[in-house]
Amino acid sequence: MKKTGELYAGKAKTVHTTEDPDLLVLEFRDDTSAFDGERVEQLARKGRVNNQFNGYVMEKLQAAGVATHFVKQLSPNESLVRNLQMIPVECVVRNRAAGSLCRRLGIAEGQELTPPVFEFFLKNDALHDPMINDSHIATFGWASEHEVQQMKDLTLQVNSVLQALFANGGMILVDYKLEFGRFKDKIVLGDEFSPDGCRLWDAQTLEKMDKDRFRQNLGNVIESYENVGQRIGIQFE
Ligand code: TMP
DSSP: OOEEEEEEEOSSEEEEEESSTTEEEEEEOSEEEETTTTEEEEOTTHHHHHHHHHHHHHHHHHHTTOOBSEEEEEETTEEEEEOOEEEEEEEEEEEEOOHHHHHHHOOOTTOEEEEEEEEEEEOOGGGTOOEEOHHHHHHTTSSOHHHHHHHHHHHHHHHHHHHHHHHHTTEEEEEEEEEEEEETTEEEEOSOOSTTSEEEEETTTOOBOSTHHHHTTOSOHHHHHHHHHHHTTOOOO
């Protein structure tokens, strides 16, 4: 599928149009951002690693019955996806306390969360992705009540699939963020799933293996992403 133009450049991916209006090419770049784009660095191989990681996870989710935008990988750092009308909210599920939950509520990092916590955030870097709830989504018309319910159900369905996948590789899925969009009136998982948008800890040592390595200057960021991928069965090109 040939790229026909650049539609949008995000912090870590560039979206290209194709000859088919229903299909886009996602190009995963080496740019790595944190703190809502306040810090950006290029990490060698990151685009390739996240593209292949995302393709592998999206295929697992599709096999488990979760509709995703993923069509196929086109090259080490590009994938073909369906052109969704994106909903500007981020869906976060937390199985253990970390990150902003600890800062907001004074909870100790690592506390097990049963049942898992579900949160919505508004996708808006300038406002630092503020937390929102169903009422804001309804009032401002970001999604319908039915779509809100579908996003919650799908995000929790993803949790059971991916907790098991990472547990088999000796890791804990601490938390993650998903984004959804509409494709022909159906709610479909979009964006990406990679160690950029989730937290993963080694189940034995609790070592951080995700983007917190970048946020907290722990080093070996991409080596750690590759290690996570290899543990769940990915053979990187
Ligand atoms: P938080 O602890 O910063 O709220 O993030 C929770 C999880 O969601 C963590 O795995 C990072 C991910 N996330 C993003 O990737 N991008 C975002 O904009 C937000 C709000 C969270």
